[in-house]
Amino acid sequence: AQKITQTQPGMFVQEKEAVTLDCTYDTSDPSYGLFWYKQPSSGEMIFLIYQGSYDQQNATEGRYSLNFQKARKSANLVISASQLGDSAMYFCAMSQREYGNKLVFGAGTILRVKS
């Protein structure tokens, strides 16, 4: 079965500081992908970053980086230099070849950036 766990229902961070959003996953499939999406109050899901299970290096996209620890089955999102516009819901998701590569989402973490 596919399972994505986000244990932090909500997080606060001071503007300009870095924040880590946790994500752990459970799979026996050696081929999988891990995604992070941002959902502002408008409802749209915005793709942030992707990590493939065979990728040797951690993915980075601007201020976003993914701390991929394969042995621990964790894929934490690190946002550096937080901005007020980063306040949103953040979802971790996984796709597995075994399950037709469909995206399965975690419960999400609400991030609030304080000025």
Add this chain to the structure above:
Amino acid sequence: ETGVTQTPRHLVMGMTNKKSLKCEQHLGHNAMYWYKQSAKKPLELMFVYSLEERVENNSVPSRFSPECPNSSHLFLHLHTLQPEDSALYLCASSQALGAGYTFGSGTRLTVV
């Protein structure tokens, strides 16, 4: 504009009404998806279409009926819904099954 457009953005309907949600993508993607996002629950995959053929129906009640007339359009026809069907309905598309998804802004549905 993400490239995936959903209409309407908001919909209020009675339990005896029939309505349709529309999703349109101009990204040249071959796969389209309907997700349901209820309060305090993870996103639930409802339907998957690949090359206009339904490839998955995740035990969704028959009061939800999808339609994919071509690779650019996806509909979700609604009839005799229940109040617990109130949710944000998100459409997504991808180049192929397994590729990155592009989501629309969603339709916020309220059933009264």
